Amino acid sequence: MCMDDTNAMITVSDVLEYMFCPRFIFYMYCLTISQYEGRRFKVQTGRDVHEKKRITNPDYFRKKLGVCGRCQEVYLSSETHHIKAIVDDVLTFDDGTMGPFEYKFSEFKGRIPETYEMQLAFQALLIQEVYHSKVTRGYICFVRSQNVVKEVPISEEMIDSLAEIVQSILSIIQEGYYPKKTIITNRCDDCTYRKICV
Template sequence: MENIAELNFDEAGYSITTSDILEYLFCPRFIYFQNYLAISQHEEKRFKVQTGRTVHEDKARLNPNYLRKKLGVVERKKSVYLSSTRGMRGIVDEILFLQDGSAAPLDYKYAEYKERTFKNHRFQLTFYGLLIRDNYSVPVNKGYIVYTRSRNKLIEVGITESMYNELQDIIAVLTSIVVQGKYPPPTKAKARCLDCCYRNICEKVI
């Protein structure tokens, strides 16, 4: 692989966001079309996207006493903007600082809990966890998701070192796509292509 780890984020004028991670996990070519070729998704017209964004405007907050007793929270920061020299940036819904000296990101999802957490949700928490580690120099071994359409059900998600390593590999590939214009392979889940806004141009790019 061509010196991807040595790419200079400052010179490139680009940093990775959680949206980039989610879109890459859906299909790597999203990043190529949207961030390298600057072809808009026109996502403002998509109901699901709009609805997902409004959850951050009117979501119900968990009771602080509940968090303190159940999770051992000693401090709680809300809507925290963080950036990192790794070329990452994002706003964490909440950062929970715990009694054992560790911290955990908490993210609200306008979704129902389906008895499992999806990969994109797990890696979004991992992304926030890495930002927290870089900024606060504390261990982050888990995160939490609140599923607002399941009566604010709170789910704990473990964050392992292998997940951090995989995330950093994803960030390296993302950066090579955006900075160097490398055309990535498509998603292996072909059903995702049916409703893709880039489907008409995807296979025409050489």
């Protein structure tokens, strides 16, 4: 066992690392070997932009997205699902539903990456749990494409897929088993753990 199951709280980053390769979770939690992602320029730049570049005009949200309420930098957690996150914006829509809004330091290239969709699903699950409100959509703001905003439908299938990933992560952490690595072999070339991965 790597960690007491009562203390295990999964983050969005954990889910994205698992999607990249399940062994990231084993190395980070069971062997406590950090990957030092904070040293990467793009990661740090993205964090800086998160702090400085935001859509602050409330009329944009009200007129374009039908928003009647907005909370920024909201910390949410669920002991039931063992997950936690800070959501850039939690929006309340005119139809009574709610949804997450995320800023990304990236360009929109015609489609929403799966990792972004999964992050919104993660946040949607938290919003549903904490606010007891239905979540059917979320939004991504692509900062490097002049703040273009794209809607992402949140389906039950996305939530179910996320729940399976979270359970797999918890199993690795709690049982300490060594998972199979990613089947996408070119990911290994730029992996922090490539020298110790068997």
